[in-house]
Amino acid sequence: MIKLLAGILVLFIASAAGSHAQMLIKTMQGEEYIGIISNQDKDSLSLKTFENKDLRFSYTNIDTPVKMKTRIELQSGEIYIGTISEISEKEYVLISENTGEITILTDQIGDIQLAGVDGKFTYFDNVRNFDASEHEDKSKDKYHMFGVTAGYPGGMNLLYGIQYKDVGLRISGGAMPVMVGWKGSIVYNLYKSKHLEQSLAITSGIRMSMGPGATNGVSHGITYSINIRSIFVEVGVARNNEHAETVLIGQAGIVWRFN
Numbered sequence: 069m070i071k072l073l074a075g076i077l078v079l080f081i082a083s084a085a086g087s088h089a090q091m092l093i094k095t096m097q098g099e100e101y102i103g104i105i106s107n108q109d110k111d112s113l114s115l116k117t118f119e120n121k122d123l124r125f126s127y128t129n130i131d132t133p134v135k136m137k138t139r140i141e142l143q144s145g146e147i148y149i150g151t152i153s154e155i156s157e158k159e160y161v162l163i164s165e166n167t168g169e170i171t172i173l174t175d176q177i178g179d180i181q182l183a184g185v186d187g188k189f190t191y192f193d194n195v196r197n198f199d200a201s202e203h204e205d206k207s208k209d210k211y212h213m214f215g216v217t218a219g220y221p222g223g224m225n226l227l228y229g230i231q232y233k234d235v236g237l238r239i240s241g242g243a244m245p246v247m248v249g250w251k252g253s254i255v256y257n258l259y260k261s262k263h264l265e266q267s268l269a270i271t272s273g274i275r276m277s278m279g280p281g282a283t284n285g286v287s288h289g290i291t292y293s294i295n296i297r298s299i300f301v302e303v304g305v306a307r308n309n310e311h312a313e314t315v316l317i318g319q320a321g322i323v324w325r326f327n
Contacts, residue, residue, distance in 0.1 A: 090102075090103070090104050090135065090136045090137070090138060090151045090152045090153075091103070091104070091105055091115065091134065091135055091136060092134040092136050092182075093115055093125060093130055094130070094131045094134070095125065095129055095130060095131060096129050096130070096131050097129075098131075101115060101117060101123060101125075102117060102118060102136065102182060103115040103116045103117035103118060103121075103123070103155065104116050104152055104153065104154070104155060106122065111126060111127065112124055112125055112126045112127060113125055113127070113130075116155050117155075118152075118155060118180070120155055120156060120157050136151075136182050136183060137149060137150065137151060137182070137183045138150065138151065138152050138162065138180060138181070138182055138183075139180070139181040139182070139183065140160070140162060140172060140177055140179075140180055141177075141178045141179050141180075141181075142172070142176050142177060142178055143176060143177070143178045144176070145178075148162055148164045148166075148167070148170060148172070149164065149165055149166075150162045150163045150164040150165050151163045153169070154261075154262060154263075156261035156262070157174070157259075157261075158173060158174055158175075158259070158261075159171050159172060159173050159174060159261075160172045160174065160177075209232060209233050210230070210231065210232045210233075211230075211231055211325060211326050211327035212228070212229065212230050212231075212326050213227070213228070213229040213230075213231065213238075213295075213323050213324060213325045213326065214226075214227065214228050214229075214323070214324055214326075215227045215298070215300060215321055215322050215323030215324055216321050216322055216323075217240065217300065217302075217319040217320060217321030217322075217323070218319060218320060218321055219302075219317075219318050219319030219320060219321075220249070220251070220273070220275070220317040220318060220319055221240065221241060221242070221249030221250055221251045221273045221274070221275045221317075221319075222240075222241050222242030222243050222244065222247060222248055222249040222250060222275070223242055223243070223244035223246070223247050223249075224242045224243075224244055225240045225241055225242035225319060225321075226240065226241065226242060227239070227240040227300075227319075227321070227323055228240070229255070229323075231255070231257070231325075231327075233257075234256060234257040235254070235255065235256060235257070236254075236255040236257070236267075237252070237253070237254060237255065238252070238253040238255055238269065239251070239252050239253075240253075240319065246277055246278050247275060247276065247277035247278070248275070248276050248277075249273060249274060249275035249276065249277075250273060250274060251271050251272060251273025251274070251287075252271065252272055252273070253269040253270065253271040253272075253291065254269060254270050254271075255267045255268070255269045255293075256268050256269070262327065263296065263297045264294075264295070264296055264297075265293075265294070265295040265325065266292075266293070266294050266295075267292070267293050267294075268290065268291070268292055269290065269291045269292075269293065269302075269304075270288075270289075270290055271288070271289055271290070271291055271304070271306065271317075272286065272287070272288045272289075273286070273287055273306070273317075274286050274287070275287070284310060284311075285308055285309055285310030285311065286308075286309050286310070287306035287307060287308045287309065287315070287317070288306060288307055288309070289304050289305050289306025289307060289317060290304050290305065290306075291303065291304030291317065291318075292304060295323055295325060298322055298323060298324050298325070299322065300319075300320065300321055300322065300323035301318075301319075301320045302318055302319050302320070303316070303317075303318040304316075304317050304318065305317065
């Protein structure tokens, strides 16, 4: 009963703080983790740490959640105070008290200090000498994507993909009155965050089209793609086996990443 009441209290505090709130989570075992709340449900919350790890905690295993502020001093001497709203390997997004939302590259940062409810800034380790592996949220390692694009291979295409860590598979294809085609790709992530993904892919596809200058047959190639807040663009080159020629290929559209 006590655990249940404690869980309800933690849920209330975390919900009041809101998604993307910056928190210090103290567990029942005395461990302390600092990051931003990335997701909440009725049983648990997810925390992304400053080390870019996704951790998940049951409400019944949380002793105290404390909302925090951050003081970032750049190597150039500029100082920003506010709340971290997004973390990736290469950048932090800070909601500053004076300038609003600002993106700070990690290699620009001189030091970071954190303040709790007492308002005093002090230094914290991201994870204070505890093994966070038991709390890691493995669901972020695997996600799906789906969208609609225009271009190679079928003119108007449906695209589906599945990503596991840095490697994934994508299939796209479609049909129009003058062409039909599909292609499959093995994808490697160059960079990814919640709203940005850049990838290289080895691809194979087939296209059948009609009319003068039509390029038919099987093609193999390499592509680069970028997805910014679901805006997807892919460009590359492919070698057409039937005509022994190298052609430019590409597609663009809306692709949602369910990460």
